[in-house]
Amino acid sequence: MAHQGFPRGLRILTAGEYRHVFDNASFKVHGKGLLALACPNTLGHARVGLVFSKKNVRRAVDRNRLKRLTRESIRLGQHRLPAVDIVVLSKRGAGELDNDTVQRQLHGMWRRLEQEAKRHLAATQSIA
RNA sequence: GGAGUCGGCCGGACAGUCGCUGCCGGAUUUUAAUCCGGGAGAGGAAAGUCCGGGCUCCAUAGGGCAGAGUGCCAGGUAACGCCUGGGCGGCGUGAGCCGACGGAAAGUGCAGCAGAGAGUAGACCGCCUAAGCAGCUUAGGCUGCCGGCAAGGGUGAAAGGGUGCGGUAAGAGCGCACCGCGCGACUGGUAACAGUUCGUGGCAUGGUAAACCCCACUCGGAGCAAGACCAAAUAGGAACCCAUUGGUGUGGCCCGCACUUGGGUUCGGGUAGGUUGCUUGAGGCGUAUGGUGACAUGCGUCCUAGAGGAAUGACUGUCCUCGACAGAACCCGGCUUACAGGCCGACUCCCUCC
RNA sequence: GCUCAUGUAGCUCAGGGGUAGAGCACACCCUUGGUAAGGGUGAGGUCGACGGUUCAAUUCCGUCCAUGAGCU
Numbered sequence: 001m002a003h004q005g006f007p008r009g010l011r012i013l014t015a016g017e018y019r020h021v022f023d024n025a026s027f028k029v030h031g032k033g034l035l036a037l038a039c040p041n042t043l044g045h046a047r048v049g050l051v052f053s054k055k056n057v058r059r060a061v062d063r064n065r066l067k068r069l070t071r072e073s074i075r076l077g078q079h080r081l082p083a084v085d086i087v088v089l090s091k092r093g094a095g096e097l098d099n100d101t102v103q104r105q106l107h108g109m110w111r112r113l114e115q116e117a118k119r120h121l122a123a124t125q126s127i128a
Numbered sequence: 129g130g131a132g133u134c135g136g137c138c139g140g141a142c143a144g145u146c147g148c149u150g151c152c153g154g155a156u157u158u159u160a161a162u163c164c165g166g167g168a169g170a171g172g173a174a175a176g177u178c179c180g181g182g183c184u185c186c187a188u189a190g191g192g193c194a195g196a197g198u199g200c201c202a203g204g205u206a207a208c209g210c211c212u213g214g215g216c217g218g219c220g221u222g223a224g225c226c227g228a229c230g231g232a233a234a235g236u237g238c239a240g241c242a243g244a245g246a247g248u249a250g251a252c253c254g255c256c257u258a259a260g261c262a263g264c265u266u267a268g269g270c271u272g273c274c275g276g277c278a279a280g281g282g283u284g285a286a287a288g289g290g291u292g293c294g295g296u297a298a299g300a301g302c303g304c305a306c307c308g309c310g311c312g313a314c315u316g317g318u319a320a321c322a323g324u325u326c327g328u329g330g331c332a333u334g335g336u337a338a339a340c341c342c343c344a345c346u347c348g349g350a351g352c353a354a355g356a357c358c359a360a361a362u363a364g365g366a367a368c369c370c371a372u373u374g375g376u377g378u379g380g381c382c383c384g385c386a387c388u389u390g391g392g393u394u395c396g397g398g399u400a401g402g403u404u405g406c407u408u409g410a411g412g413c414g415u416a417u418g419g420u421g422a423c424a425u426g427c428g429u430c431c432u433a434g435a436g437g438a439a440u441g442a443c444u445g446u447c448c449u450c451g452a453c454a455g456a457a458c459c460c461g462g463c464u465u466a467c468a469g470g471c472c473g474a475c476u477c478c479c480u481c482c
Numbered sequence: 483g484c485u486c487a488u489g490u491a492g493c494u495c496a497g498g499g500g501u502a503g504a505g506c507a508c509a510c511c512c513u514u515g516g517u518a519a520g521g522g523u524g525a526g527g528u529c530g531a532c533g534g535u536u537c538a539a540u541u542c543c544g545u546c547c548a549u550g551a552g553c554u
Contacts, residue, residue: 005146005148011437012437018437050437051437059454060454064455067438068148068440068442069441071441072441072442076146076147
């Protein structure tokens with residue numbers, strides 16, 4: 001079985017790294033209640049950061065639940081993801097979604113992200 | 129059987145797989161880190177931030193003014209605006225529940241509209257015509273004036289004790305009885321307060337203090353983004369001007385205290401990080417003693433989250449009553465607010481049966 | 483996490499115990515050949531919610547609920 005851990009190396013840690021992703025977001029993937037920004041990195045694996053604001057998701061219980069679900073989804077799907085830094089944001093009303101819906105949304109978002117990243121890589125390589 | 133009151137407790141359970149964060153042991157390794165094993169890992173409200181404290185810095189938190197808070201009495205407590213017991217008032221058939229519950233005879237203010245009058249009471253409707261004056265009249269009496277009244281009506285949130293009898297021209301604490309009220313004494317109680325056995329005053333003291341205020345008591349300011357330490361990029365500057373019984377340090381001010389040269393403009397440089405504070409505590413559980421109780425003391429026993437974009441989850445299976453409100457961020461004690469459902473104990477009322 | 487501020491007409495704001503107001507906007511009328519401007523009339527409010535104090539609360543007090551700001 002493949003490694004499925006989720007150590008700190010797979011996360012975006014500092015404010016500077018977050019800023020880099022926001023300023024150089026090469027792709028955006030929208031889901032219901034969620035939004036993912038991503039830009040390529042040189043680490044050879046994906047990293048992820050979460051932004052769930054109090055303004056969009058009012059209760060702490062819902063914020064924690066969404067973050068756990070997102071992390072779980074990343075952890076289980078990390079080997080399919082390209083080498084990009086991802087920031088997942090919440091949109092208004094994300095707290096009303098149930099667990100099944102959130103998981104389906106995240107699954108679909110990773111698939112689209114994979115395709116876009118493949119296309120982006122091909123484009124940059126053809127330019128080079 | 130039904131309805132209800134109070135107090136306490138619980139807040140899905142079990143197993144497996146994959147993960148997350150500390151701790152302990154071991155291994156690899158220069159450190160960092162990685163791996164293996166073990167064990168721990170959100171709440172009764174973690175919430176709101178409404179009070180109180182610990183802790184940290186400012187002086188060891190000191191004096192005065194200003195300001196804020198609390199407000200029946202006694203106790204508990206580290207402290208409180210909390211809790212316990214008692215008093216008083218209100219609600220309820222009752223068990224019980226609720227109450228910012230000091231002072232309005234220290235002072236100042238406020239009360240729209242309505243109403244005669246809103247605080248040294250008043251005369252709109254009304255009641256009276258005894259005394260005095262005038263007129264009419266044989267007299268009795270009638271009318272008017274001068275007046276008297278606070279009973280009845282009406283207004284209002286509120287109209288200056290209540291009922292009865294006497295009294296009177298009509299009335300009125302004007303007098304008396306009872307009730308209420310004030311003051312004093314006595315008795316009970318630590319006290320708040322109560323009791324009327326007693327005396328006395330004679331009806332004064334309307335409401336509002338979550339209006340100003342008075343009285344008593346309490347309160348210094350800031351908050352873990354407090355603060356401490358390590359390391360060190362850059363800088364430890366330059367020029368000019370001003371003030372030096374001055375400046376800075378903390379809250380509104382003054383005193384006091386501590387430190388000390390301080391401030392302005394221009395130019396130049398810069399505004400990485402890490403560690404700690406960080407969980408053993410006014411601690412939990414059991415038990416004994418004291419106390420009506422809150423609680424206190426002694427003994428035994430246990431260690432029970434500590435992250436740093438932030439850890440408790442996901443999936444699978446079984447069971448049931450099919451799972452509410454909701455997620456620690458320095459820590460405690462309270463209050464308030466949210467909450468599916470369930471359990472235990474004590475008590476009250478109603479109905480029925482024996 | 484901590485510390486504050488604000489909720490009044492569709493919008494921007496006054497009012498700090500006694501009937502809720504101003505400007506803009508809205509409707510109708512006048513003015514004009516018509517429109518704008520101007521003038522007049524009018525409608526529109528659980529004064530964020532719930533309790534309490536008071537005879538009386540938008541105002542005073544308490545508790546909640548929203549919204550906004552400041553402190554890394």
